[in-house]
């Protein structure tokens with residue numbers, strides 16, 4: 001523990017523990033009544049259960065914070081999962097959410113991030129938090145999300161009758177581990193700390209005073225705070241294990257008490273030690289022989305909200321650049337004349353900008369030429385390495401079928417793509433190739449019109465290898481005339497990185513000229 | 522300036538998934554929790570860029586269980602929230618979709634459907650989760666599910682999904698698919714002033730005596746379609762909500778009467794408002810011999826075969842389920858007495874086809890055009906089925 005944290009801990013320690021006001025004795029009200037839903041009591045917990053003590057400790061911490069730190073308890077939200085501990089939320093007169101098994105932490109994540117003003121506390125059992133919800137625990141800790149997680153650990157699944165769980169000590173007994181637990185339990189403080197929690201502690205319910213103090217600190221803590229409370233399960237766990245075995249099965253209160261005595265015997269306070277050393281030791285018959293207790297970690301680190309908020313300025317810049325592009329956009333006259341359904345297949349290899357070329361055509365047609373345009377791309381294994389393909393359909397009328405049925409126009413920039421797609425081109429269709437990348441075989445189709453330019457070379461000569469696709473776009477625009485030249489230019493200018501706009505437009509122009517020349521011939 | 526912040530009003534050549542995110546932003550969504558999954562990932566990507574621009578929050582959760590729960594938590598903090606996923610993630614969300622329904626929590630869940638079952642076809646289209654959308658979470662409930670056929674409609678229906686979820690205080694599903702999600706077309710983002718945005722009925726601090734406050738009120742005038750106002754966390758009402766069967770106060774009530782009260786209100790707020798919730802697009806239903814009933818991408822790709830069939834002289838009607846759930850039972854039952862046959866194209870082995878059959882109740886024949894995931898339907902198959910249906914009709 002840092003010196004600062006030690007000092008804070010000491011300050012809290014010497015503050016007086018709240019005693020009930022005189023008036024409460026007179027009215028007969030329990031001092032905690034205002035934070036309990038009286039109409040829901042009595043609670044469902046067994047006699048001798050440790051949950052009552054855990055609840056009392058939590059409430060007194062809140063009352064202390066209300067009185068001494070000005071906490072507005074209307075802004076406190078408690079979230080529980082399922083299980084005996086999960087019922088705590090329902091007894092508290094606070095905003096309280098009883099969620100599904102294991103999912104209290106993600107629910108709390110939503111509450112807290114959506115409204116950082118709320119003080120959000122998760123109270124649930126070990127099965128809920130470390131078993132079914134274990135993944136959520138480690139990730140909330142990793143984010144240093146500003147919530148408090150109080151995990152009441154009774155070493156088993158109590159509500160369902162005492163099954164073995166992720167915290168059941170090795171060799172201890174449970175309904176589903178009657179020959180002794182052959183698994184090993186989590187050390188919860190170590191798990192939380194290793195995952196990124198910035199405040200970590202453990203107490204048994206016997207150490208109620210210490211627990212109160214620790215809870216106050218955990219609740220004030222700005223990052224992710226984790227408190228494990230070890231508590232007797234008089235009905236289930238104590239029945240099977242040395243701590244409560246051999247006692248009258250009817251006398252649950254006695255059993256709970258025996259477990260508390262046991263805690264007194266085996267509890268060992270070791271403030272500030274590394275959470276790794278915060279053992280729950282057992283002997284060979286599964287009897288707990290040492291429980292290390294205390295506050296193990298108290299660090300100040302930026303919490304999740306701060307981390308998110310730091311990004312706001314960058315986000316605004318992103319938005320402004322997108323908005324400026326929209327505002328700058330020129331309005332061009334719509335394309336003259338009707339465009340029948342035109343299907344364009346583009347193909348090449350990864351990195352040639354086959355997708356962006358298709359998108360540029362689509363945008364030119366739809367945004368600048370007021371045509372209908374639909375751009376789709378081939379996903380799946382074939383899109384990784386090998387041939388990359390993208391498709392655009394353009395038409396003056398609505399495009400019902402988004403896929404190509406019979407492409408009329410093709411732009412092929414690799415041998416592989418040529419081989420893959422050329423057979424699909426409809427008779428009389430136009431094939432445009434980068435003629436340095438595609439070698440037409442002797443049996444090349446004669447029923448289609450084929451034109452080639454050295455697009456990659458043109459781009460290289462202009463000083464930007466990556467603009468080969470733009471050369472092909474210029475070429476395509478000239479040969480096909482489906483989309484207006486100016487529409488294509490605007491679409492390119494809007495789509496390529498700002499620094500490369502002029503070079504791309506130059507390359508487009510070269511491709512366009514070559515196209516015109518070829519068509520004239 | 523502040524009103525302008527984050528606006529992208531105008532025409533875009535936009536990916537379907539991104540259009541979904543833009544619809545959400547315009548609808549007022551300010552919290553997104555999600556987990557990457559093809560083909561829904563681009564919704565999360567776009568939200569992660571856009572939300573911080575409008576003072577919203579994006580969180581990438583550890584899994585889909587957490588994503589679904591986080592959006593419920595955010596909604597109870599008073600913030601409109603959404604998540605997006607596909608098949609496997611949709612399955613993981615089912616548990617807490619149920620929690621959302623039980624707690625009466627407005628939020629939107631988008632499923633960009635891919636081919637299943639299991640990991641199935643991550644990058645390729647399917648409409649195989651339509652019945653899961655209806656029945657996927659355990660227990661009895663009603664659900665609202667919308668099905669768009671283009672990026673523009675994905676944008677529009679995401680807004681409508683938010684409006685319905687706010688109005689009826691319930692999670693709403695947008696059941697789109699890989700084809701629409703991964704398609705790029707023109708999307709017009711109108712100025713926010715031109716869009717109707719609904720917000721949940723809500724009670725704020727001081728509106729009601731906390732002692733008289735009921736989190737799940739019944740209608741004061743016996744309206745079964747009544748939706749109780751919501752109270753967010755932090756308003757001083759010290760609310761309690763639970764996934765357990767509960768009473769008006771939100772307190773657990775463990776008996777059959779309570780379950781009946783609880784389940785009825787979840788169902789009736791939908792079933793008593795069908796006219797408002799169900800949205801259909803129809804064309805030439807009058808005098809139709811054959812009616813094509815479809816939704817989403819399959820409805821769109823049926824338009825060409827319908828045109829062809831009409832050219833061949835077959836009287837084909839068209840009924841597109843913009844709202845798939847709740848199902849337009851009355852419309853289909855009435856139509857069944859007037860038309861000869863229904864043709865139901867969908868990219869699955871016959872899910873909505875069964876609903877049409879159930880509602881047609883033997884009064885009209887039902888022909889499905891089915892294939893499992895991987896590709897949109899072949900227009901030729903749809904055309905052939907329309908011809909077949911017409912032949913049967915004419916014989917009768």
Ligand code: SF4
Pocket residue numbers: 044045046048049050051084154158159232233234235236237
């Ligand atoms: S089963 Fe155990 S944990 Fe649950 S209430 Fe009873 S004693 Fe407590």
